[in-house]
Amino acid sequence: VDRGISTYAYPLSDRSEESYMDSPFKGWGEKQNQKNSASYVEISAASSATVTVKSHGDLLGQVNWGELEQKGQVSNDRVKAEIIDRGRNWVHTTVIDDDTGKPIPCRIHFRSVKGVPYAPHGYHSHVNSDMGTWHIDNGGDVRLGQSSYAYIDGTCQGWLPRGEVIVDVARGFEYEPLRVKMRVEPGQRNLELRIKRWCDMKADRYFSGDTHVHFLSTQGAHTEAQGEDLDVVNLLLSQWGHLFSNTEEFIGHPSVAHNGKSIVYATQENRQHVLGHLTLLGLKHPVDPWCSGGSNEAEHGGNLETTLSHWADACHDQGGTVILPHIPNPNCEPATLIATGRVDAVEYLTHAIYGHNEYYRYLNCGYKLPLVGGTDKMTSDVPVGLYRTYVYIPDNEEFNYDNWCKYLRAGNTFLSGGPIIRLTADGQPIGSTVDLPGNGGMVEIEASCDSIFPIHTLEIVKNGQVAASTEEGKGAKALQLKTKLHVDRHSWIIARCGGPRYVQPTLHNDGWRRGIIAHTSPIYIAVGEAWWMFDSETANYMLTLAEGGLSYIRKTARHYSSGSVTHHHGETDHQAFLERPFMEAIETIHKRMHELGISH
Incomplete structure (x- = not known):
């Protein structure tokens, strides 16, 4: 614009309005439009200004701004320019919990019917202009493909377009997401929306947490956790060469939100680029050094000062919990940690079958290992808790951070990337051991999954192999499976659900494109004696x-x-x-x- 100013030109959604409104992934973004047509731009210019449109340096056309203002639309052979802002109101929006009648934290996205985003005041229509956000701009909003969402406490205000406006609201996996078209009339100053909880896992004593979050502040983690209906955030200090992150957040005890709705614990992920990574939950004192051995994780050219096993020992000495993150990579020391009993649980970050097979390998060799879910959130294109861990805490125990970790180690857990999954064996819950006589017998297995997203497959896996399954080719919001398995030797079973045949998951719109899955920790089946397995x-x-x-x-x-250093x-x-x-x-x-x- 030669006599004015303009923002970047941002691509609009390439989906039709009907397709967007009817999407089964309401509240969870949409795939990014990688093309440059159609795009929108904000312009302020003199009437005599010329707007020049290029693509990769190729001139597509020029438009006189005054003519465009007068006509509203101007076209040539290669460009159609249209003014689409027909007026706006400053609107106060409230999102109400349908059960309580009170405002509820959530995340929210507004757009015009043309697809132009209108962020609440103080938030970003495009997080960091749709560019990378590693270690920057990490709090208050999140981008899922084409859509940027604002985390709000249930209220927000800002400009909205007059006429029809589309609102997209979500709050974790236990609330039905809302995508609705509303009208903003001239003079209107208020807008009210309602969302409804469809299941309450806390009432069932399952409390959710993300084992693996980076870079957020403690308050930012509380804000995002409550917007995602997440109970626990483990905010991990770490080292990236000469960068140390979140040092100032470490206090050696949990931070509990003023309303008691979320817990954030600033603790550590210690890393070594060959030996592996280790998540140390519940640290009361730092475990130093945070990283070791040079490369991009410790100081450039630094020595190998310690190993993961020594970090694990230091964590356990404080009463902490040791998680093997993103099993198994890097894959040098995990086997040593598991063989020596230093790992309390293993973590999935993605749906990758390689990680599944590694986990099953260790279970088949007789190592009891609960499963947890974490995001490794380091950017604003990953919602906290997109992969989360549900931990069962008995009725007679208080929900607090220590108990969450204690019962995580006990093994009644499941990972959710959307679905809520359940499993019993002869009525016994996840993490338990079912005892059979020496000649074995039949075990009754019941599993179910319910989801805000379509799911296609529910499977029972026994000793690493699918033993029973049910499929719904078109996808369903609920699946059930009841079967009897003959067990004549020590075994373990898990339940898992996801996309077609499980190994072809439907993908989230986060930066990792994670699969929409859920996966339980094992139930162990002992035959005639104490459970053991070996491979x-x-x-x-x-x-x-x-x-x-x-x-x-x-x-x-x-x-x-040797002799030049005191370690x-x-x-x-x-x-x-x-x-x-x-x-x-x-x-x-x-x-x-x-x-x-x-x-x-």
Whole structure:
């Protein structure tokens, strides 16, 4: 614009209004339009101004601003320009919980019927202009593909277009999302919307949390958690080369919101680029160093100062909880951690089957490991709690952070990326052990899933293989499965649900394009004695990884010259300090093999 100013030109949705309104993913964004047509731009200019439109340097056309103001629409062979702002009102919006009649925290998106977003005042129509947001602009709003949402306390205000306006509202997985078209009349100053809870997991004593969040402030985490109906946020300090994040948030105890509706605990993810990553929940004191071994995680060129196992020990010494995040990557030390009993639970970040198979591998080798869900949120295109962990806390126990971690370790948990999934075996809940006589028997399995999103498959997996399933090709909001399985040896079962055949999930519109799935922790089935399982292939795999860890320490990792450094642990033999957990793992696995009479 030669005599005025303009914003960036942003692409509008390439879906029809009808398609957008009828989408089964109301409240959860839409796929980004990667094309440049149609686009909108905000312009303020003199009547004599010329608006020039180019694409990749190619001139598409020019429009006289005064003529466009007068006619409302001007076209040439390659460009049609139209003024679409026909007036606006400053509107106060309230979102009401239909059950309580009171304003409810949520996230909200407004747009005109043309698709132009109108963010509430103080929020962004396009988070960081639709560019990357790693470590920046991380709080108060979230972008899901084409749509940016504002996290509000149930009230907001700002400009809305006169005439028809589309409002998109969501609050986690337990509220029915709302996508509705309303009218804003001249002079109108108020707008009221209502959303309704369709299930109440807290009433069933399941409390949700995200095990893996970065960069938010504590208050920002409370705001986003309440907007997503999430009970717990684990806000993880970490190191990224010479960048240390969230140092100022660490207080060594939980932050409980003034209304008691959310808990944020600033704790740590400690990382080593070859050995692996480790999430340390509930730390009362920092576990230093946060990262080790150079590369992009610790100081550039830094030495290998410690291992994940020592971090896990330091966490447990404080009464903390150790999570193996995004199983299994990086995949050098996880086997050592699991073999030596240092892992309290493992985490899925995505629907990747590779992670599933690694988890099942360890279960088949007899390691009891609850499953949790986390987002690894580092950007504004990931809602906190998009993958979340539901933890069962008994009626006689208070919901607080310590109990949430305690019962997470106990194993009655499930991961949800949308669906609410349930599982029992002979009436016993997730995380329990069903005891059968020595000759085994039939076990009655019941599973169900309910969802605000369409789901296609509900499966029972036994010892890593699908043992029973039900499918709904067109997708459904609820699926049930009841079956009997014959069990004649120690086993485990889980329930999982998602897209067609489960391995082809429907995708969220977050930056990771995560699958819409849910997955329980195991129920264990013991036959004739205390539960155990062993798999020789997995044991040898674990030995290979542990030996690889020793090789990395001895041959590849960077070390300071002996005698030139006093290490944080105070031991004189740093090499022995680093190798000790791997030697413990190898010895432990060998001992199991010897006890079972297995050669190696």
